[in-house]
Amino acid sequence: MPPVDESFRDSITTISKEGKRNFLHPKKPKGRYYNYRSLLSYFLIGFLFIAPFLKVNGKQFILINVMERKYNIFGYTFWPQDFYLIVLAVLTGVLFIILFTVAFGRVFCGWFCPQTIFLELIFRKIEYAIEGDRPKQIKLEKMPWNQEKIIKKGSKWLIFYILSFIISNVFLAYFIGSDALIQHLKDGPSEHLVTFIKLLFFAAVFFFVFSWFREQVCIIVCPYGRLQSVLLDNKTIIVAYDYKRGEGRAKMRKGQDREAENLGDCIDCKQCVQVCPTGIDIRNGTQLECVNCTACMDACDAVMDKVGFEKGLIRYASEDAIAKGEKFKLTGRMKFYATILTVLMSVLGYLLLTQKEITLRVNNTRGALYQTVNDSIINTYNYKIANKTNDEIKDVSFKLLDHKGVIILPGTKTVSFEKATMSNSATMIIKIPASEITKNKEQIKIGAYADGKLLDTRKVIFLGPHHFN
Ligand code: SF4
Numbered sequence: 001m002p003p004v005d006e007s008f009r010d011s012i013t014t015i016s017k018e019g020k021r022n023f024l025h026p027k028k029p030k031g032r033y034y035n036y037r038s039l040l041s042y043f044l045i046g047f048l049f050i051a052p053f054l055k056v057n058g059k060q061f062i063l064i065n066v067m068e069r070k071y072n073i074f075g076y077t078f079w080p081q082d083f084y085l086i087v088l089a090v091l092t093g094v095l096f097i098i099l100f101t102v103a104f105g106r107v108f109c110g111w112f113c114p115q116t117i118f119l120e121l122i123f124r125k126i127e128y129a130i131e132g133d134r135p136k137q138i139k140l141e142k143m144p145w146n147q148e149k150i151i152k153k154g155s156k157w158l159i160f161y162i163l164s165f166i167i168s169n170v171f172l173a174y175f176i177g178s179d180a181l182i183q184h185l186k187d188g189p190s191e192h193l194v195t196f197i198k199l200l201f202f203a204a205v206f207f208f209v210f211s212w213f214r215e216q217v218c219i220i221v222c223p224y225g226r227l228q229s230v231l232l233d234n235k236t237i238i239v240a241y242d243y244k245r246g247e248g249r250a251k252m253r254k255g256q257d258r259e260a261e262n263l264g265d266c267i268d269c270k271q272c273v274q275v276c277p278t279g280i281d282i283r284n285g286t287q288l289e290c291v292n293c294t295a296c297m298d299a300c301d302a303v304m305d306k307v308g309f310e311k312g313l314i315r316y317a318s319e320d321a322i323a324k325g326e327k328f329k330l331t332g333r334m335k336f337y338a339t340i341l342t343v344l345m346s347v348l349g350y351l352l353l354t355q356k357e358i359t360l361r362v363n364n365t366r367g368a369l370y371q372t373v374n375d376s377i378i379n380t381y382n383y384k385i386a387n388k389t390n391d392e393i394k395d396v397s398f399k400l401l402d403h404k405g406v407i408i409l410p411g412t413k414t415v416s417f418e419k420a421t422m423s424n425s426a427t428m429i430i431k432i433p434a435s436e437i438t439k440n441k442e443q444i445k446i447g448a449y450a451d452g453k454l455l456d457t458r459k460v461i462f463l464g465p466h467h468f469n
């Protein structure tokens, strides 16, 4: 283990000894990982901003309209009765993150989490552009409220708030639909005052998080961060300091022969600490605060380059890789999670691919018994059609698929169903010749047709006299 002062375990860097907030000013990261993360962040932010405005077959690509209970995911429509699919998708997602965490640590936090992406790759970049890098930010912080400070802080907060307001609007498009959002914008705030006030409130929340609360979300609030202690083990790939190679750390002197002096490769420049957005020293080993953002890897690589040592003193590696020089291996736990994940993903994939856009539901009318008329038996049912498509379905008729007999819709021959709605319950009468029925509870199959095309089928129980049993 790295020989370190253990006092870091008794405090967190974001809270001072007096119990006040210690506002961090991390150095601007530079390097290949930061560039990759920036590229990925542009793609993910682009997706977040565009997804609610994309349409597939006239349907919003992603919609989470809780109030009207309409959900579209990748153009698939989910209704409350499909809720089990959402539960399964969430379960699969959670397991995926767990598996990923067991194998690759907090890769999600550093590369995919919206909090990290917005804070480190958008808001922080604006901050660097206006206030400058770490030394200038610290200087500005200590300054009295003079003209320069008012202009810099004022313009930064104004841009932060505008951005927060835009983000709130985008999130609203996910919840009420982009068409409704565009209509709200056309109508103006006075027409939708309540929505407008809500937007201002959520913008204020985002503004608070990204301008002041910041890394505290990861350290104090996020439950995923708290799970790390049970998910990580010695074989998990994390952002790790190679203490075998780095210790004993010591400043670099000109013409020094570090090997002869029995010194390690860490020149104790503290660049890795200054660049860390959660303010920790990764040389103390992995810590709950580390969001695996890779900034310290980039910073240390730049230092290693400068002093002519091999890169990767801080790198993606497991504890065993550093301590024993072991290569990455799949553990039993990883294999177990992967098997469960594969099963869940296959079930989810199957259910999604076999999802129907039009579904027929038929139930025996509650309390109704069968009737015998001449040589036929009659049962009554209630039926509904869920039409998830964006088109009206006209002239729907019903047929018995494996029995002779007729289906009667009182007062009509065919029915039509509006787009994207679940129809009201209506009555259906089924008349089957007694000679066709062999049991007192016979299963029959009904098909719904439109334009000669079978839309959906449903099996129901047809009641008959007891002596049929
Ligand atoms: S950046 Fe690298 S060399 Fe500098 S203190 Fe950190 S680990 Fe040591």
Ligand code: SF4
Residues within 6 Å of the ligand: 239, 272, 275, 276, 277, 278, 279, 280, 281, 282, 289, 290, 291, 292, 293, 294, 295, 296, 297
């Ligand atoms: S220790 Fe390194 S990877 Fe972890 S949060 Fe700090 S800079 Fe990012």
